[in-house]
Amino acid sequence: MNSIINDSMAFALPLFIIAIGGIYCEGSGVINLALEGLLGVGAFFGGLSFAMISTQLGTTTNSMIYLSLIFSMIGGGLFAILYALLAIRFKANQVISGVVINMLSVSLTAFLANQLNYSLFGQASNKFMLAVFPRVTVPFLNKVPVIGAFFNETYVFEYIIIAIALIMWFVLYKTPYGMSVRACGDNPQAVATAGRDVNKIRFSAVIISGIMAGIGGMCFAYSISTNFSPSIYVGYGYLAIAAYIFGNYKIGQTLLACLIFGFARTFGYLIVQALALPSTYSDLALTFPYIVTLVLLIFFSKNFTAPKGLGEVYEKSKR
Amino acid sequence: MLKKMNIFQRIFYAFCGEGKARKLRTSIFCILASMVFGGIILLLLGKNPIVAYKSLLQGAGILPKIKYPGRKNQLTDILNLLDYTTPMVFASLAVAVALKCGLFNICVSGTMIFTGILATTLVGYSNLDPFVARILVVIIGIVGGGLLGALIGWLKYRFNMNEVIVSIMLNYIINYIASFVINSRYADPISRESVEIGQNARLTLMNFEAMGLKMNISLLFPFAILVVFLIDFLMKRTKLGFELKSVGTSPLASKYAGMNVKRTMILSMVISGALAGLAGVAYYLGTYGSIQPRVLPALGFDAIAVALLGFITPIGCFFASILVMIFQCGTSYLSSRLGVLREIASLITSILLLFSACAVYFNQKADSYHNKFLMEDKSDE
Numbered sequence: 154m155n156s157i158i159n160d161s162m163a164f165a166l167p168l169f170i171i172a173i174g175g176i177y178c179e180g181s182g183v184i185n186l187a188l189e190g191l192l193g194v195g196a197f198f199g200g201l202s203f204a205m206i207s208t209q210l211g212t213t214t215n216s217m218i219y220l221s222l223i224f225s226m227i228g229g230g231l232f233a234i235l236y237a238l239l240a241i242r243f244k245a246n247q248v249i250s251g252v253v254i255n256m257l258s259v260s261l262t263a264f265l266a267n268q269l270n271y272s273l274f275g276q277a278s279n280k281f282m283l284a285v286f287p288r289v290t291v292p293f294l295n296k297v298p299v300i301g302a303f304f305n306e307t308y309v310f311e312y313i314i315i316a317i318a319l320i321m322w323f324v325l326y327k328t329p330y331g332m333s334v335r336a337c338g339d340n341p342q343a344v345a346t347a348g349r350d351v352n353k354i355r356f357s358a359v360i361i362s363g364i365m366a367g368i369g370g371m372c373f374a375y376s377i378s379t380n381f382s383p384s385i386y387v388g389y390g391y392l393a394i395a396a397y398i399f400g401n402y403k404i405g406q407t408l409l410a411c412l413i414f415g416f417a418r419t420f421g422y423l424i425v426q427a428l429a430l431p432s433t434y435s436d437l438a439l440t441f442p443y444i445v446t447l448v449l450l451i452f453f454s455k456n457f458t459a460p461k462g463l464g465e466v467y468e469k470s471k472r
Numbered sequence: 473m474l475k476k477m478n479i480f481q482r483i484f485y486a487f488c489g490e491g492k493a494r495k496l497r498t499s500i501f502c503i504l505a506s507m508v509f510g511g512i513i514l515l516l517l518g519k520n521p522i523v524a525y526k527s528l529l530q531g532a533g534i535l536p537k538i539k540y541p542g543r544k545n546q547l548t549d550i551l552n553l554l555d556y557t558t559p560m561v562f563a564s565l566a567v568a569v570a571l572k573c574g575l576f577n578i579c580v581s582g583t584m585i586f587t588g589i590l591a592t593t594l595v596g597y598s599n600l601d602p603f604v605a606r607i608l609v610v611i612i613g614i615v616g617g618g619l620l621g622a623l624i625g626w627l628k629y630r631f632n633m634n635e636v637i638v639s640i641m642l643n644y645i646i647n648y649i650a651s652f653v654i655n656s657r658y659a660d661p662i663s664r665e666s667v668e669i670g671q672n673a674r675l676t677l678m679n680f681e682a683m684g685l686k687m688n689i690s691l692l693f694p695f696a697i698l699v700v701f702l703i704d705f706l707m708k709r710t711k712l713g714f715e716l717k718s719v720g721t722s723p724l725a726s727k728y729a730g731m732n733v734k735r736t737m738i739l740s741m742v743i744s745g746a747l748a749g750l751a752g753v754a755y756y757l758g759t760y761g762s763i764q765p766r767v768l769p770a771l772g773f774d775a776i777a778v779a780l781l782g783f784i785t786p787i788g789c790f791f792a793s794i795l796v797m798i799f800q801c802g803t804s805y806l807s808s809r810l811g812v813l814r815e816i817a818s819l820i821t822s823i824l825l826l827f828s829a830c831a832v833y834f835n836q837k838a839d840s841y842h843n844k845f846l847m848e849d850k851s852d853e
Contacts, residue, residue: 186636239826243833248576248636249780253829256773257822264815268517391640398637436652436766443641443648450641454633 157419158303165415166314167372171393172400172407173321174365180325180402181358182338182462186251187236188366189390190258191229193383195367196374197262198228200281200381201269208274213284221283222310222371229367230360232258237359241352244466255390263383280382286310286375310372317368322404334358338460341467351467366390388443395446399453402460417445477845488838495783498834502781502827503795510820519810528817531805532798543686553794553801555676555690555759559584560793562696562751563775565703566744568784572707573740574720579624579639581772582646583748587616588756588763589650589666593658596669596757605673606691609753617749618742625741629734635741643768651765659765666763675758692754697790699747704786706743716740748772770818777825796821 171188178185202224207213232254239250266279289312291304325331333354336344341351373389374381392414400407421441425434477485487501488494511521529535533549540546563580570577591612595605624642628635658666671678677689707713718726719736727733755771756763778796782788803817 239829243830244836245829245833249776250829252578252773252776253822253825256777257826260815260818260822264813264819267813267815388640388644391637395637395641398634431656433652433655436648436655440645440648443644447638447641447645450633450637451627451631454631 155305157416157423159306161412161415161419162303162311163308163376163415164418165411166311167369167376168389168393168396168414169369169408169411170314170318170372171366171369171390172397172411173318173404174362174369175393175397176400176402176404176407177321177325177334177358177365178362179397179463180338180460181334181355182341182460182465182467183237183240183355183359184247184251184464185236185359185362186248186391186394187233187254187258188362188393189386189388190255191233191236191363191366192370192373192390193262193385194232194258194370195225195229195363196370196381196385197266198231198367199225199371200283200374201266203283204274204281207284215287218284218286218375222313222368225367225371226364227367229363229365229370231363233360233363233366236363237356240359241355241466247464255386259383259386266381266383280380282380283375285379286372308372308376310368310375314368314372317365318404318408321365325404330354335460337467338462341462341465345467345469355467366393369393392442392446395450398459399446399449401456401458413445413449414442417442477841481841481845484834485838485841488834490839490842494835495785495788498831499781499783499788499792499828501834502824502831505827506820506824509823510816513816513819514812517812519812524806524810524812527806527809528799528802531802533801534798537805543684545685548685548687549801551687551689553797554693555688556801557793557797558690558693558696559751559755559759560771560775560778560797561700561790562747562754563772564778564782564789564793565699565786566747566751567775567779568782568786568789569703569716569747570740570744571779571784572720573716573737574723575625575628575737575740575744576636577621577624577639577741577744577748578636578773578776579620579642579745580748580751580775581768581770582639582643583617583620583745584752584755584769584772585650585763586620586646587613587749587752589653590616591673591753591757592666592669592763593653595673597658597667598670598673600672602672605670606675609673609675609757610692610695610750613749613753614746615749617752618746621741621743621745621748622738624745625738628741629737647766647768650763654763654765660762663762665765668762669757673757674761675754676761678761690754690758692750692758696754699750700786700790703743703747707786712736712739751775774821777821777828780828780831781824783831796824 171192175185175188199221203217203221206217206220236250236254239245239254240247263279266281270276270278286308288306288308290306295301295304325334333344333349337351337354344351344354370385374385396410396414397407399410418441421438422435425438487497507525514521514524526535530537532553533546536546563584566580567577591609594612595608598605600608624635624638627633627638654666660667675690675692677691679686680689707717715726715731715736718731719733723733755769774796778792779789782792799817799821803814806812806817807814
């Protein structure tokens with residue numbers, strides 16, 4: 154039971170933080186299919202910084218792990234600027250440019266990981282080895298039944314994510330900036346009338362989504378494989394998109410959707426284990442979260458209200 | 473005070489500005505710009521870009537290589553290129569048909585695996601007569617892909633589901649189920665891929681001996697050319713084609729004009745799916761002959777780029793396919809000649825994509841130059 158909750162949370166929370174970035178971006182009216190690529194580039198930067206620092210110093214410490222998290226945020230944010238340029242400045246079709254960014258990030262990180270491993274570290278590999286993320290146990294709280302499992306041997310990044318998520322929630326719903334982000338998605342002309350620059354607000358929202366995707370990607374790299382390799386692109390970014398669409402672009406409901414995905418994934422593996430099926434069946438278990446998403450979307454898609462201005466390029470002169 | 477365009481603006485305007493064959497010129501601009509970018513990367517790696525691009529063309533059979541292994545020459549290289557291009561032509565057409573109708577079919581990869589595994593398991597290992605088996609494979613490709621496309625279109629219309637999300641979920645579901653099927657029944661212990669299919673079902677004649685050469689001849693390539701013209705005809709000359717474009721431009725206006733938007737959307741996804749299915753059989757039962765489990769074919773995603781580069785027209789898609797496949801076929805020769813990583817080709821391809829996604833912006837920018845510089849010219853006179 155403990156391991157179910159732990160595994161599910163370790164998967165659901167990074168997904169959640171990526172989805173929050175997506176809510177900012179789509180809330181401001183920019184479709185963001187680029188999350189998949191942004192999380193990969195974020196993880197690449199984090200992995201690279203960790204590998205460089207650890208080879209320089211010859212040791213690994215916990216502070217370096219947190220430093221790599223910061224670098225992954227920077228990397229995700231920088232790459233998001235490229236997407237923002239395409240989607241906002243160059244007025245490219247947002248769906249297409251999102252997919253383009255994904256493809257570019259896959260080929261760019263695969264190329265750079267190979268090339269940098271070769272030229273910096275002299276290895277023929279496309280991986281950056283990472284350390285194990287520190288885990289903590291919160292005393293007393295871990296004795297609470299059921300919920301206590303979450304406080305037992307938990308990755309520190311889960312608490313970091315929760316803290317950031319709370320801040321992001323506050324910013325989006327309780328500050329003037331958050332208000333104008335949401336207004337940009339529904340009625341950009343009104344925001345312009347109020348004297349704010351729509352494209353600037355959208356630009357910042359896209360960069361925020363890149364930063365969030367960077368954290369999420371790095372946490373996936375730490376928790377799932379403890380290395381960065383191009384195999385990080387397995388569709389978690391798309392899963393995050395499904396999560397916030399399913400959560401109706403609201404942060405609270407999105408958390409619920411992410412938890413569903415997290416538990417669906419763990420249960421899929423558990424079923425394979427419990428029935429003592431051969432290892433080939435783990436492929437079937439992997440389809441579980443995707444099928445759950447699809448089925449849930451069938452039932453709930455009718456009720457969704459996307460931001461009204463989603464996907465529309467903002468033209469000042471348009472009425 | 474009359475402003476003059478500087479040299480860069482002049483070049484840019486020459487390619488993207490108003491005038492004849494604007495789409496073609498803009499595409500060429502995108503290609504050249506991405507090659508310049510690729511060249512800068514190659515320079516940074518300390519390689520000569522001109523030699524690199526030349527060996528790319530040599531590897532793809534456009535230019536003659538310095539020396540050939542026995543029973544191979546430039547002709548066999550070109551035939552290889554056509555063999556690799558065939559699935560790309562179908563895949564890019566699949567993307568283009570859906571895009572014309574305002575739908576984004578990102579499930580091309582999933583559809584390819586779907587029809588690939590269907591045809592492989594149903595026909596690939598049978599002892600049918602070669603003629604019958606090949607016809608069956610093609611039919612499975614068209615029908616299987618069409619059904620999958622219909623499913624996506626129906627989900628989109630009936631349940632208001634975002635077709636992009638549906639396509640992505642289906643991609644992963646199909647990918648994992650196919651890998652389960654392969655690993656549990658058809659896995660080859662050495663290559664870890666599915667067991668290679670029999671020659672009777674293969675859509676490419678492997679090592680066909682003629683004129684003292686060993687050639688791989690794609691039987692589907694002539695069919696691909698035919699399909700290009702068929703889709704072109706469908707888009708330009710038929711009622712359905714007009715409705716497709718109309719729904720793509722404005723679903724509401726089309727509905728108001730009395731068109732059946734639902735039927736048109738589903739039909740466009742059926743056609744798109746059938747084309748993607750053809751790409752699948754051409755790829756897995758033609759070019760390769762086996763399926764690698766747990767790997768979504770990158771070709772399905774590259775096809776988006778190719779369709780964009782071809783300005784979403786069938787003829788454009790055909791030539792863009794050949795161009796992109798030249799990049800990909802020439803890579804191994806390039807990397808062995810110059811010692812650069814194989815990933816450089818896919819990197820240049822995605823930069824190319826980046827530029828072609830901005831094509832509309834380039835045209836707008838050129839138009840603004842037109843207003844800024846050339847109109848003033850006239851008013852001065």
